[in-house]
Amino acid sequence: MTTSNARDLPDGRVDQHVDRRRFLARTGGAILCGVAGAVVASAATGQRSSGAVERQRTSAPRVRLFLCGDVMTGRGIDQILRHPGDPRIFEGYVRSAGDYVAIAEQASGPIPRAVDPAYIWGDALAELERAPPDARIVNLETAVTDVGEPWPGKGIHYRMHPANVPCLAAAKLDCCTLANNHMLDWGYEGLQRTLETLRAAGMRTAGAGRDLAEAAAPAVIDVSGGGRVLVFAYGSPSSGVTMKWAARSHRRGLNVLDECAPGAVERVAREVGEWKRPGDLVVVSLHWGSNWGYEVPAEQRALAHRLIDDAAVDLIHGHSSHHPRPIEVHRNKLVLYGCGDFINDYEGITGYEVFRPELGLMYLPEFDSRTGQLTRLLLVATRTHRFRVERASVEDASWLQDRLNREARAFGTRIEPQPGGVYQLQWT
Ligand SMILES: [Zn+2]
Numbered sequence: 233m234t235t236s237n238a239r240d241l242p243d244g245r246v247d248q249h250v251d252r253r254r255f256l257a258r259t260g261g262a263i264l265c266g267v268a269g270a271v272v273a274s275a276a277t278g279q280r281s282s283g284a285v286e287r288q289r290t291s292a293p294r295v296r297l298f299l300c301g302d303v304m305t306g307r308g309i310d311q312i313l314r315h316p317g318d319p320r321i322f323e324g325y326v327r328s329a330g331d332y333v334a335i336a337e338q339a340s341g342p343i344p345r346a347v348d349p350a351y352i353w354g355d356a357l358a359e360l361e362r363a364p365p366d367a368r369i370v371n372l373e374t375a376v377t378d379v380g381e382p383w384p385g386k387g388i389h390y391r392m393h394p395a396n397v398p399c400l401a402a403a404k405l406d407c408c409t410l411a412n413n414h415m416l417d418w419g420y421e422g423l424q425r426t427l428e429t430l431r432a433a434g435m436r437t438a439g440a441g442r443d444l445a446e447a448a449a450p451a452v453i454d455v456s457g458g459g460r461v462l463v464f465a466y467g468s469p470s471s472g473v474t475m476k477w478a479a480r481s482h483r484r485g486l487n488v489l490d491e492c493a494p495g496a497v498e499r500v501a502r503e504v505g506e507w508k509r510p511g512d513l514v515v516v517s518l519h520w521g522s523n524w525g526y527e528v529p530a531e532q533r534a535l536a537h538r539l540i541d542d543a544a545v546d547l548i549h550g551h552s553s554h555h556p557r558p559i560e561v562h563r564n565k566l567v568l569y570g571c572g573d574f575i576n577d578y579e580g581i582t583g584y585e586v587f588r589p590e591l592g593l594m595y596l597p598e599f600d601s602r603t604g605q606l607t608r609l610l611l612v613a614t615r616t617h618r619f620r621v622e623r624a625s626v627e628d629a630s631w632l633q634d635r636l637n638r639e640a641r642a643f644g645t646r647i648e649p650q651p652g653g654v655y656q657l658q659w660t
Contacts, residue, residue, distance in 0.1 A: 292600050294607065295455055295513050298365040299595040301551040301571030304414075305352065305399055306374030306390035308332030308577030309619055314346045317393035322382050332577040336619060339580030343618045349398035352575055354621040356594060357403065359612050365596065367453045367461045370574070371519060371551045372400070372408035375415060376429045380422030389417040394429040401433050407451040411439025411467030411486045412519040412552070416477045420484050438517065439465025439487045440479070447479035447487040450507055459511040459601045463549075464503060468520035470529075471552040491520060491535040501543035508544055513604055517549040521570065524587060526557055526639040528569045533560075540565045546604030547597070554578075554589045556632070558640040559647075561659040564605040566597055579616060590616050591624055591632050609657035611647055629655075 307329045310317055319329040326332070337343050350357055360368070374390035376397060382389040392399075400408065408430055416423055423440060430437050436451035450462040466489035467473035479485030489496055504514055516539055520532060532550075539545040540562050548567040550557070557570030574592045594612040599605060613629035614621050624632065633655060637646050647655040 295601045296365045296598045298368040300574040302373040302573045303370045304373040304576040306392040310392040313396040315393045315395035336579035340618050350402040355623045356621045366455045367406045369407045375418045375422045375426050377422035377425035380418030390414045397433045406453050407436045407463045409439045409465035409517040411465045413472035438463045444479040461513045463515045465517040471519045497538045515547045516545045523554045536567045555587045558643045560643040566606045611655040
């Protein structure tokens with residue numbers, strides 16, 4: 233099912249399978265993110281999902297998370313926030329971040345400017361407030377900086393002005409994972425400003441740091457009632473993260489992990505073992521794989537299984553794909569192969585409509601905190617419109633359900649609608 237794979241590799245090369253000029257012509261010169269979005273209901277119908285996402289009282293201690301895929305608040309999104317940064321960008325065909333706002337407006341109508349920090353999250357915030365999760369974890373697919381130079385030879389450089397960080401705080405994020413193919417778009421200076429800005433705003437980070445030890449250390453989130461969530465974040469070359477960006481013992485950078493490299497599982501097992509205490513829920517967040525298509529490479533599936541079998545990992549939080557990929561439950565542990573995009577400025581960019589990249593998912597898993605086993609996964613289907621997350625219509629959510637169920641057949645999972653317009657995962 234894999235189609236062409238529009239990769240923006242960090243060294244500026246583009247995947248050979250893509251006729252870039254033809255793609256750019258179709259999109260008016262706009263460029264999607266480099267290599268590279270579980271309860272659902274309808275804004276159109278006004279359906280409420282509150283009943284289905286209410287926490288169920290059980291005797292076993294539970295930990296509930298909110299996860300989503302890429303949150304890209306740079307470029308066009310940055311331009312509609314209260315403190316837009318310098319709009320100059322250095323892409324082959326586009327010179328101003330404002331052009332991405334214009335492209336979206338051509339497709340969807342006027343987009344407000346100087347928006348409230350909560351604007352971009354739209355309906356997602358109400359969904360989260362109805363049944364607040366214990367921890368909120370996203371992949372932040374942009375630098376947060378007003379300093380630094382664009383990484384030489386790279387085709388796309390994402391950045392959000394640090395003064396706009398309230399747009400991340402508005403969602404009460406506990407952890408932003410940073411090991412992805414845009415975190416060094418503005419160099420080491422940009423990375424440093426990103427880390428300082430997020431931490432000053434009270435958010436934990438994982439996957440990047442001032443040295444390898446800091447980049448590899450998990451974000452530690454204390455859970456009310458006891459226990460912790462540990463978030464380890466890795467970026468894979470298969471998503472366009474170059475080894476040049478890897479942190480070293482005395483060099484800033486990212487926590488890079490190649491799913492094909494010998495010793496990858498042993499390394500993660502060692503790092504998890506250094507931190508894990510009884511009752512901890514271990515999340516491994518992985519930026520891996522291509523942007524488009526539903527196929528899960530055999531090496532990714534093998535790594536996911538081995539991380540669960542041999543590295544005491546409870547949840548694989550995969551991202552990089554621009555649309556949701558299949559979900560698997562391996563030995564009662566959850567594997568999200570690709571959570572898709574959640575927030576970005578790609579609206580109006582054409583060429584990949586077949587994947588409906590405007591549709592995403594909120595993943596709301598619940599675990600038995602004694603065992604790390606999945607007890608329930610609820611999903612909310614979303615759609616981005618005018619740079620704002622909305623609940624998907626009944627029709628759109630149904631499309632997403634059909635597509636995921638088709639692609640997840642080989643993984644033994646299905647999502648089924650529940651009362652209140654949410655979906656719930658079923659697995660064998
Ligand atoms: Zn990416």
